[in-house]
Amino acid sequence: MTILQLLASLTPVISVMLFLVLLRMPASKAMPISMLVTALAAVFIWQMDTTLLAASVLEGLLSAITPLTIIFGAVFLLNTLKYSGAMDTIRAGFTNISADARVQVIIICWLFGAFIEGSAGFGTPAAIGAPLLVLLGVPPIAAAVIALIADSASVSFGAIGLPVLFGMEQGLMQGGVSMASAQIAEHGGTYADFAQFIAMHMITIDLITGSLIPLVMVAMLTGFFGRNKSFKEGLAIWKFAIFAGLAFTVPAWIINYIAGPEFPSVIGSLVGMAMVIPVARKGYLLPKTPWNDFAENDAQEGVKIETTVRFSQIAAWTPYIIMAALLVLSRTVAPLKAWLSGFNISWTGLMGTELKASFATLYAPGIFFIVVCILGFFLFRMKSPAIKQTIGVSCKSMLPTIISLGASVPMVKIFLNSGVNGAGLASMPVALADMLAHSMGSVWAWMSPIVGIFGAFLSGSATFSNMMFSGLQYSVADNIGMNHALVLALQGIGANAGNMMCVMNVVAAATVVGMAGRESEIIRKTMPVAIGYALLAGTIATLWGGF
Numbered sequence: 001m002t003i004l005q006l007l008a009s010l011t012p013v014i015s016v017m018l019f020l021v022l023l024r025m026p027a028s029k030a031m032p033i034s035m036l037v038t039a040l041a042a043v044f045i046w047q048m049d050t051t052l053l054a055a056s057v058l059e060g061l062l063s064a065i066t067p068l069t070i071i072f073g074a075v076f077l078l079n080t081l082k083y084s085g086a087m088d089t090i091r092a093g094f095t096n097i098s099a100d101a102r103v104q105v106i107i108i109c110w111l112f113g114a115f116i117e118g119s120a121g122f123g124t125p126a127a128i129g130a131p132l133l134v135l136l137g138v139p140p141i142a143a144a145v146i147a148l149i150a151d152s153a154s155v156s157f158g159a160i161g162l163p164v165l166f167g168m169e170q171g172l173m174q175g176g177v178s179m180a181s182a183q184i185a186e187h188g189g190t191y192a193d194f195a196q197f198i199a200m201h202m203i204t205i206d207l208i209t210g211s212l213i214p215l216v217m218v219a220m221l222t223g224f225f226g227r228n229k230s231f232k233e234g235l236a237i238w239k240f241a242i243f244a245g246l247a248f249t250v251p252a253w254i255i256n257y258i259a260g261p262e263f264p265s266v267i268g269s270l271v272g273m274a275m276v277i278p279v280a281r282k283g284y285l286l287p288k289t290p291w292n293d294f295a296e297n298d299a300q301e302g303v304k305i306e307t308t309v310r311f312s313q314i315a316a317w318t319p320y321i322i323m324a325a326l327l328v329l330s331r332t333v334a335p336l337k338a339w340l341s342g343f344n345i346s347w348t349g350l351m352g353t354e355l356k357a358s359f360a361t362l363y364a365p366g367i368f369f370i371v372v373c374i375l376g377f378f379l380f381r382m383k384s385p386a387i388k389q390t391i392g393v394s395c396k397s398m399l400p401t402i403i404s405l406g407a408s409v410p411m412v413k414i415f416l417n418s419g420v421n422g423a424g425l426a427s428m429p430v431a432l433a434d435m436l437a438h439s440m441g442s443v444w445a446w447m448s449p450i451v452g453i454f455g456a457f458l459s460g461s462a463t464f465s466n467m468m469f470s471g472l473q474y475s476v477a478d479n480i481g482m483n484h485a486l487v488l489a490l491q492g493i494g495a496n497a498g499n500m501m502c503v504m505n506v507v508a509a510a511t512v513v514g515m516a517g518r519e520s521e522i523i524r525k526t527m528p529v530a531i532g533y534a535l536l537a538g539t540i541a542t543l544w545g546g547f
Helices: 003-009 011-022 027-044 050-063 065-084 086-097 101-119 124-135 140-150 153-172 181-186 191-206 210-225 231-235 238-259 264-282 313-332 334-341 365-379 384-396 399-419 428-439 441-459 462-480 484-498 503-512 519-544
Strands: 344-347 357-360
Touching (some): 003 011, 003 027, 003 428, 011 027, 011 399, 011 441, 011 519, 027 503, 050 065, 050 357, 050 399, 065 086, 065 124, 065 313, 065 365, 065 384, 065 399, 086 101, 086 124, 086 313, 101 124, 101 140, 101 153, 101 210, 101 238, 101 264, 101 313, 124 140, 124 503, 140 210, 140 503, 153 191, 153 238, 153 264, 153 462, 153 484, 191 210, 191 238, 191 484, 191 519, 238 264, 313 334, 313 365, 399 428, 399 441, 399 503, 428 441, 441 462, 462 484, 484 519, 503 519
Antiparallel strands (some): 344 357
């Protein structure tokens, strides 16, 4: 690969970093420019067919419908709670558990977020958790950053184990035969057995890396967003933070060991909440004085309607309870899942190519949000002006997000579909990763999770990152004599880390807290954590050498 081709393969990364992070453009401007630059590189350097390019853009636009519905649904639910007055009850409930904002972010984002990740995945935890933090008085940017960082270790088992059970399996398949057939036979004869073995490596590493995430969250909360800008104020609850980290990772380890990768995040989070909430309520492992000392809160408050209305905690939480129940039932009850999945809208043969796209109308979490919001109108007895304002504010806030995702998803599709080209090269991500593998195989324990980050950063999904790079990771492990399962585990952990900073998740988190246009600020905070998380995993793997 020539220098020019190397630069072309890096175009999406370079352009996003330049326009979004360094020049601090809002995503609604940075992403269309990045898509245009990527398209030009694909046509003139990768020699990608223009029809395929146009079809990739169309595929991206159609694929963006699902994340857009999730984001709109999350914003809609937030505004339903806000303009009905239910948010006041929710705020009071968390204050009764603990008035300490450090404790609140751990319970909401680390534990409740892990439950949502295990049930639905695909950016839903941050879309739900960040607005809840805003309701409790956390500044919007802080809420987005903390919610994204929290959505990390649980991603290994997100969406009922999809990143490992589906993403990696697809990445290892070549011509209908798995590259890992020998390892699969060694671990019981089915891919599910090998997936469980890979997941054991992931969660074993996360007993250290993942368990530290709550401590990182609270340190960043006080260090970047507190009035005193003091990391020490966050580290002051280190005992509670480590306890909360282990309260999830240890049960998750046990569940994966017993039953496999489908439910560690769901069950681990429930066990964690059952352990952590009583400890928080009693004030164990916590300083006597709660912390809630933020710098100037830049939340856009808007006009509240019916603020005198008060509900019971059960009533106020009913939308979230119904939402969680719908997510779990739709993913675990086979007949219901099959029925809901039967309402897909599919587009095949886009512009005469083999590309296709689909929208799971009733199965997508977005429709659940909308149904729950409509129920909320009746539950909270909202009057017509409140309903109109809820809908109007929700729709208006979506415009920057539609532009951002309407450009970023097509950019990713161009990137992924570039394997059909006149230059005789592999697709851009595979060519780039292959180059890294050949030049940095000696330090692959550290590079492997970085590749995982790269895949998630661009594709917006740990599952897609695993699909893109599991085959390459396996081949590198073969060439350098490294434990195959360990390398695949590092790929998965890197994909988890990439979840913190991928454009789609950042745009979603910024939108739901009313901070669209400030995506660069969020990425600058989450990127060092993502890289540090991945490199620590690589260091543990190097010291351990396998399990």
